[in-house]
Amino acid sequence: MTNDDASTTAPMRAAGLPEEATREWAQAIPSATADYKGDLENYCGFWHVAARLFEALPAKPKRNEAERAAAAGLLLAARASRELFLGAHAERLYDELTERCSVFHRLDDLVYAAAEIAPGLTPTRREVAAEAALPQRDKDGVEIDQGLFLAHVLARPRSGEHLCHAMLLPRPESAALAVEFAAKGALDLGAARLTRVGKAVHLDMINPRFLNAEDTTTLGATEIAVDVATLDRTTEIAVMRGVVVENEKYRGRRIFGAGVNLTHLYLGKIPFVWFMDRDLGYLHKVMRGVASPNSVPDDVNGRGVEKPWLAVVDTFAIGGHCQTLLCVDFVLAADDSYLTLPARKEGIIPGFANLRLPRFTGDRIARQAIQYERRLTCNSPDGRLICDEIAPAAEMDSAIARVVEGLTSSGAVSTIGNRRAFRVGQEPLDLFRRYASVFAREQAYCHFSPALIANLERNWDAKNRKI
Numbered sequence: 001m002t003n004d005d006a007s008t009t010a011p012m013r014a015a016g017l018p019e020e021a022t023r024e025w026a027q028a029i030p031s032a033t034a035d036y037k038g039d040l041e042n043y044c045g046f047w048h049v050a051a052r053l054f055e056a057l058p059a060k061p062k063r064n065e066a067e068r069a070a071a072a073g074l075l076l077a078a079r080a081s082r083e084l085f086l087g088a089h090a091e092r093l094y095d096e097l098t099e100r101c102s103v104f105h106r107l108d109d110l111v112y113a114a115a116e117i118a119p120g121l122t123p124t125r126r127e128v129a130a131e132a133a134l135p136q137r138d139k140d141g142v143e144i145d146q147g148l149f150l151a152h153v154l155a156r157p158r159s160g161e162h163l164c165h166a167m168l169l170p171r172p173e174s175a176a177l178a179v180e181f182a183a184k185g186a187l188d189l190g191a192a193r194l195t196r197v198g199k200a201v202h203l204d205m206i207n208p209r210f211l212n213a214e215d216t217t218t219l220g221a222t223e224i225a226v227d228v229a230t231l232d233r234t235t236e237i238a239v240m241r242g243v244v245v246e247n248e249k250y251r252g253r254r255i256f257g258a259g260v261n262l263t264h265l266y267l268g269k270i271p272f273v274w275f276m277d278r279d280l281g282y283l284h285k286v287m288r289g290v291a292s293p294n295s296v297p298d299d300v301n302g303r304g305v306e307k308p309w310l311a312v313v314d315t316f317a318i319g320g321h322c323q324t325l326l327c328v329d330f331v332l333a334a335d336d337s338y339l340t341l342p343a344r345k346e347g348i349i350p351g352f353a354n355l356r357l358p359r360f361t362g363d364r365i366a367r368q369a370i371q372y373e374r375r376l377t378c379n380s381p382d383g384r385l386i387c388d389e390i391a392p393a394a395e396m397d398s399a400i401a402r403v404v405e406g407l408t409s410s411g412a413v414s415t416i417g418n419r420r421a422f423r424v425g426q427e428p429l430d431l432f433r434r435y436a437s438v439f440a441r442e443q444a445y446c447h448f449s450p451a452l453i454a455n456l457e458r459n460w461d462a463k464n465r466k467i
Contacts, residue, residue: 008073015070017056025049025074030081033088040118043085047120050078054140061138071140082121082148090152093118094159101158104166104293107280108273110153111146122149128271136268137453143272147444150276154437157430161296164433167280168291168304171220174227181228191218192225193243200310200404201228201235205242205257211250212242214320215261216274223282230290231305236412237404240286240328241312242321250315254396256337259319262346265452266462272447276440278320279351284432287327288423298429299420308407308415312400313337313378313387319350325386326356329419332403333378334393339386340376341369345459347452349443355435359426361385 008029012022028046033039054074057067086093097113098105105113115122123142131139154160181187185196193204203225205212214222229238242256264270288297289306296302311317311325313333322339325331341357343350350370357366365382368374376383379390391399407415446452456462 008077011066011069011073012053014066015057016066017053017070021049021053021056025053029077030084033084036089036092039085039089043081044119044121046081047078050074051120059138060140075140078120079145079148082145083152085118085121086149086152090149091156091159093121094153094156094162098159098162101162104162104169106166107150107163107276110163111149111273114149122146132268132271134268136266136448137450139268139448141444141448144444144448146272147276147440147447151437151441151444154433154440157433160433160437161298161429164280164284164429164436165291165296167277168285168288168297169293170227170231170290171224174224174231177224178228178231181232182234185234187225187228189221189225191221194225194229196232196235197239198401198404199236199408200239201232201237202239202241203229205240207261208243208245209247210261210263211245211247211255211258212321213258213261214278215264215270219274219278219282223277223285226282226285227290230285230307235307236408237308237310239310239312239400239404240324241400242314254314256311256313256315256317257321257324258316259321259323259342260346260348262456262460262462263465265346266456266460266465272444275348275351275443275447276436279439280436283324283327283351286324287427288429288432296429299424300428303420306416306419307412308419310400310403310407312396313339314393314396316340318342319346323351323353323356326353326360329415330389330403330407331387332389332391332396332399333383333387334396335379335390336393337378338375339378339383340373342373342459343370344373345455347449347455348446349439352432352435352439355427355431 009022009026028049030043030046054071057063057071063071093114095101096117097110111122112125115124122145127142131142153163177187181194187194191206193206195202205222207213207218242254244252245255260270286309289304291297291304295304297304309328310330310332311328313331315337317325317339319342322341341350341353353370357369361382365374369376376386378387389403
């Protein structure tokens with residue numbers, strides 16, 4: 001064993017891990033890449049050895065200092081090797097998963113398909129399910145490897161564009177539900193509700209116990225609702241609004257939304273792919289429309305089906321719901337409402353706000369909002385950089401009707417054409433893809449950082465929240 005080998009294996013020996021297995025692990029660490037098939041065998045072999053060693057350690061809450069150091073060393077080496085493998089072979093692997101980009105897979109299925117072709121590259125469903133039962137602080141973060149995989153896929157123009165395209169396709173349930181909505185003018189999806197009102201389809205976001213926050217109980221319903229609202233030919237504009245909540249402090253008031261459900265986040269009930277699913281799914285559809293399989297939704301070579309969106313801000317739009325405002329065409333806000341992006345106090349990246357917010361407020365205000373939690377009162381000069389119109393809180397219903405009439409009076413064709421023209425200059429699909437690559441890796445590490453737990457306990461009193 002060389003000095004380097006001894007240095008590498010010292011934490012494992014200190015933790016009492018088996019000497020023979022530790023030596024095997026050190027000798028198997030890949031240091032270069034070659035052909036895809038050969039690397040697939042060698043790297044998967046290394047990940048298997050690393051997993052066996054890791055399984056010999058106690059569960060995270062029960063580890064002593066030496067065992068924590070050994071766990072950190074094993075994870076660091078494994079993730080470095082995954083980066084090396086993906087740096088050389090991400091596109092080749094994606095081709096195998098999608099039959100050379102002829103088959104579409106949503107990212108939440110893709111990450112598990114990758115685990116079958118390249119065992120150890122990403123966690124299996126069983127491995128993710130095992131950690132899903134734990135509070136966030138007790139997880140080792142196996143899902144970080146999903147973020148690394150998605151980051152590399154999205155970093156490459158061909159595979160990244162194809163994955164973005166897959167996520168813009170309507171969900172399988174949406175076609176039949178669109179027919180139902182067209183016939184009835186109403187659709188109840190539980191966490192989302194659609195209602196036809198004249199020229200508009202109204203999408204109500206429903207999670208009243210948690211101030212209309214977003215979590216795993218809301219995401220699928222919201223995306224289906226966005227699909228149906230977008231595809232509906234009986235309306236010309238979509239209106240997004242939060243329902244009246246149950247919270248004692250705000251009882252009887254509508255709230256646009258409180259962002260990600262921080263109680264669920266602290267308790268470990270928000271998986272990493274949830275963040276990717278949200279921003280590459282329904283929010284991207286609000287901004288770019290619903291795609292078809294035979295048309296690349298890049299606005300230049302192809303386009304999807306879309307309609308303008310109006311967001312109605314009652315009381316507040318916090319976090320993810322503030323991010324939503326950056327995707328719509330018009331924001332109507334109550335005169336007593338406000339906006340915040342408390343990413344600093346949560347320890348995560350606020351979706352695509354880092355990309356989009358500077359277009360509205362300029363760089364300085366955007367950085368202050370994201371990194372220093374600057375609050376933007378809607379009815380203020382700064383708030384009006386995001387909000388198009390302010391109305392008295394007691395007159396929001398009539399204001400909605402007036403704005404809808406104003407936005408549809410000249411027809412939808414030019415409105416949709418102008419949406420596309422703005423996107424070409426502001427956020428073409430290639431820019432979106434590259435940002436998504438960075439977001440995938442950085443959000444994965446943030447999601448499982450000890451700082452996340454500390455921030456939620458310090459700023460959210462997370463220990464005392466009840467699900």
